[in-house]
Amino acid sequence: MRFVLGFLLSITLITSCQKEREISLFNGQDLSGWHVDVPKMDTISNTINPFIIRNGNLVSLGTPRGHLITDAIYKNYRLQVEYRFTGEPGNCGVLVHASEPRVLYKMFPKSIEVQMHHEDAGDFWVIAEDIEVENMEERRGPRSEWGSLDGKKRRILNLTDNSENPLGEWNKMIVECLGNEIKVWVNGDLVNYGYNATAKEGQIAIQAEGSEVEFKKIALSQINELSN
Template identity: 60%
Template sequence: MKKLFLFAALILLNVYQSRSQSKTLFNGKDLKGWHIDVPEMDKNPNARNPFLVRNGLLVSLGEPGGHLITDAKYDNFRWTFQYRFAGKPGNCGALVFVSKPRDLYEMFPKSIEVQMMHENAGDFWCIQEDITVPDMEKRRGPKEKWGVNGDKLRRVPNLTDGTEKPLGEWNSMVIECVKNSIKVWLNGVMVNYGYDATAQTGQLALQSEGSEVEFKEIKITPIKALSK
């Protein structure tokens, strides 16, 4: 009984310490702590920067395509943020375990994407990294077609649709990465879970991928991974 009580107390202590160590990744004023990787800006000096701060919000304009990447790397964390499509609903994504830039199609960094595309929020996309989920063949398709690049089956659909808020309302996303597992909640509902990922540390990134998206309350909280 004492061992059980002690274990429960340690868990509560870890939760308290994690909350007290929560860090804001966006200050509402500038993009300090992030850097921009937009291939079009390399080729065209007149190309616009698709990432900006507007009225205290971080905005991804959607075009040209690219990524806003944290300078720092993270492992064992809970990444939380609010997002909404500013106009027409469309596509965007949040990437974890980001490493080599422009590793797929000379655009996407090596990573695992948590999809925010309208009506598909919570899907995983494998970008030169891989992950396993329950009911893998049912959800991902024939095993022989799985892969992390090219025309392979890189998408792992979420567990449940219908969790997104109506257009114009704020959605709450939580992405929890502990060792090489990823759990995703959207508006309080767990929408995906994966394990045995081929990475467990890296940078974070937000996409510019076709649609204008606004972000706020972007925070990261460290998680102390319990040893098995």
């Protein structure tokens, strides 16, 4: 009986610790833990920072274009993002496994983008990295045109384009990166699953890519063998 109680207590403690592993990646007050990479800010002194905190939410103003990148490197995690377009629908994205900066168009870091573009949420865009999905040619185009840099087919279509909520409402995106696999859910629907990714770890980045987007949650939970 003592053994059973001890075992149950251990499981309880483990479960409790796992629940406590979720951490918010922004503190609702400033951009601690992140750094801004906006090329225009290098040369034009009065360029605004397109990433701000407003009413406790992280906001990507959309312009000038660039990225907000975590200082830390992550692997084997579940990322939860709650976002909405505040005005006209447009473009934004979450980049995972980010590393070398400005490898594409002198702006985009080496990474795998999980698209948030209105009505395309969950597409993969590869940026000097790569990933495979089922029905690859159907979802990416002719194999001879694939690539991960300028001029190549870098977009891999998601499985459904009807998972987003109406404009102005909050969407919940979950990106699970485990080993060389990436799974994406939008509002509870599994919208993409990729494997054999060429990267397994890296920084996480948020885009400023033309449209204003609010984020009320960006939180990460580590995944380990006990929580699989």
